[in-house]
Amino acid sequence: SEVYMNGKWLPAAEATVSVFDRGFMFGDGIYEVTPFYGGKPFLLQEHLDRMSYCLKEIDLEFEKKDLKKLIFEAVDRAGLAQNDCAVYLQVTRGKAPRTHHFPQQVEPTFLMYAFAVQLEGFEDRKLTIKLSPDIRWQRCDIKSISLMANTMLNSEAIQKGHFENVLFRNNRITEGSHSSIFFIKDQKVYTHPEGPEILSGITRRFVIELCTELEIEVIEEAVSLEELSAMEGIFLTGTTTQILHVTSVFQNDRELYNSSEAGAITKKLQEAFRKKTRGL
Ligand code: PMP
Numbered sequence: 001s002e003v004y005m006n007g008k009w010l011p012a013a014e015a016t017v018s019v020f021d022r023g024f025m026f027g028d029g030i031y032e033v034t035p036f037y038g039g040k041p042f043l044l045q046e047h048l049d050r051m052s053y054c055l056k057e058i059d060l061e062f063e064k065k066d067l068k069k070l071i072f073e074a075v076d077r078a079g080l081a082q083n084d085c086a087v088y089l090q091v092t093r094g095k096a097p098r099t100h101h102f103p104q105q106v107e108p109t110f111l112m113y114a115f116a117v118q119l120e121g122f123e124d125r126k127l128t129i130k131l132s133p134d135i136r137w138q139r140c141d142i143k144s145i146s147l148m149a150n151t152m153l154n155s156e157a158i159q160k161g162h163f164e165n166v167l168f169r170n171n172r173i174t175e176g177s178h179s180s181i182f183f184i185k186d187q188k189v190y191t192h193p194e195g196p197e198i199l200s201g202i203t204r205r206f207v208i209e210l211c212t213e214l215e216i217e218v219i220e221e222a223v224s225l226e227e228l229s230a231m232e233g234i235f236l237t238g239t240t241t242q243i244l245h246v247t248s249v250f251q252n253d254r255e256l257y258n259s260s261e262a263g264a265i266t267k268k269l270q271e272a273f274r275k276k277t278r279g280l
Contacts, residue, residue, distance in 0.1 A: 002077050003113040004070060009077065012113070021109055023092025027146030028102075029109075030054040031090040034071065035239050037119060037277045039081045044068065046202045047239075053200075054143050055091065062091045062108045070112065078114035086117045086240060090145060119277070122242040123270045126260075127163035129236070131225070131251040132156065134167035134174050134197075141196050153177040162250065164236060169197060172222035179241045180204035183223045184233030184265050193220040203237040210272045216265060229256050233263045242277075243270045 005015040022028035032054075034047035048067065055062050064070070071087050078085065090111045096103035136149040154177040157165035164176040174192050175181055180201035183190040189211050194200050211218045223231065234246040234257065245262035248255055262270070 001113065001115075002074075003111060004074055005111050006107075006109060015111070017109060018095040020095045020098065021092055022094060022096060022103075022106075023090070023109060023145060025098055026093075026100075027144065027148075028058075029090060029092030029145045030058060030060070030143050031088065031145050032143060033086050033088055033239050035084075035086045035117070035119065036075055036080070036114075037084055039075065039083060039085075041071075042277055043202050043206060044071070046205070050143065050200060050202060051089065051091075057139070057142050058144075059102060060091060060093055060108060062110065064110065074112055074114040078116075080114050080116060084117055084119040085114050087112060087114045092145065117240050119240070119242065122244055123262075123267075123274070125244055126247045127236075127244055128161070128248040128250065129164045129166045129176070129234075129246055130157050130160060130162045131173075131249060131256070132165050132167055134169040136167070139196050140174070140198050141194070141200060143199060150177040160250075163244070166236075166249070168225055171224050171226075173225070173228070174198050174222070175201070176236055176238075179236040179238040179244075182207065182235050182237065183228075183231045184235075184263060185227075185231050187265070188217045188219055189265065190219050190221055190223050192222045201237060203239055203242070206276075207237050207243065207269060207273070210269055210276070214268055214272060216268075225251075225256075231257060233259060233266050235262070235266050235269075243273050245270075 002009050003012050003015045032051040035042050092109045094106040094108045096106045153165040166176045167174050175198045192198050208218050236244045249257040
């Protein structure tokens with residue numbers, strides 16, 4: 001398959017990076033994943049805006065003319081123009097002699113490719129999660145390619161048979177290793193407020209808007225570990241995660257929460273989400 005790298009379309013095997021690329025050496029870069037439903041972009045501008053925010057936060061100057069057109073081209077070239085797929089975009093600070101401080105006047109390395117992804121059947125999926133201390137850094141609002149903590153955490157969850165490792169910091173639940181989390185109690189929906197502790201999930205924000213449309217009250221407040229067992233519903237959101245009902249939450253090997261079926265609010269949101277993404 002083809003990837004777009006530094007201004008050229010190349011077979012993936014020919015797209016290589018210098019060992020001195022700061023992405024390779026420092027994880028000095030950011031990424032984005034933007035979905036296409038049946039070949040149609042969903043919230044593309046929102047994803048690009050978040051990418052711009054992250055670039056600004058890490059002081060990386062990157063301008064790409066016709067980026068949207070290139071993203072569509074990636075989908076086309078991958079033969080996915082009618083399919084469910086996503087485009088991965090990554091910008092690193094580029095190749096420079098190794099110094100901790102940001103080098104000046106370096107050409108960023110830009111990589112992009114489209115890949116097929118399953119965006120069907122999320123309403124029927126059931127999954128369990130585990131809780132762990134949030135060992136990530138303090139700028140989780142930046143979609144950094146340095147994902148050591150996230151990959152360690154998710155691997156731990158997968159190894160124990162769970163879909164996701166959901167994190168807490170100062171006793172408050174932040175988000176998953178690669179998803180946002182929502183809670184339902186007394187007909188109200190709770191999620192951690194935006195800020196440096198979480199990624200501003202595009203799906204998270206979209207689900208908040210859906211709640212407003214459906215006249216479901218949303219409270220952007222973190223849920224504590226103690227409050228967890230009293231929740232009436234829990235779901236995860238994300239670009240490829242969509243809206244997934246959580247059936248159990250474990251801490252160490254203890255089950256803190258159980259709910260075999262999605263409740264009315266989760267189902268309503270899933271249905272509204274399907275309509276918005278599929279137009280039916
Ligand atoms: N939090 C983290 C840490 C993530 O990696 C992701 C997935 N990119 C999300 C939340 C969900 O964000 P989005 O809805 O933009 O995919």
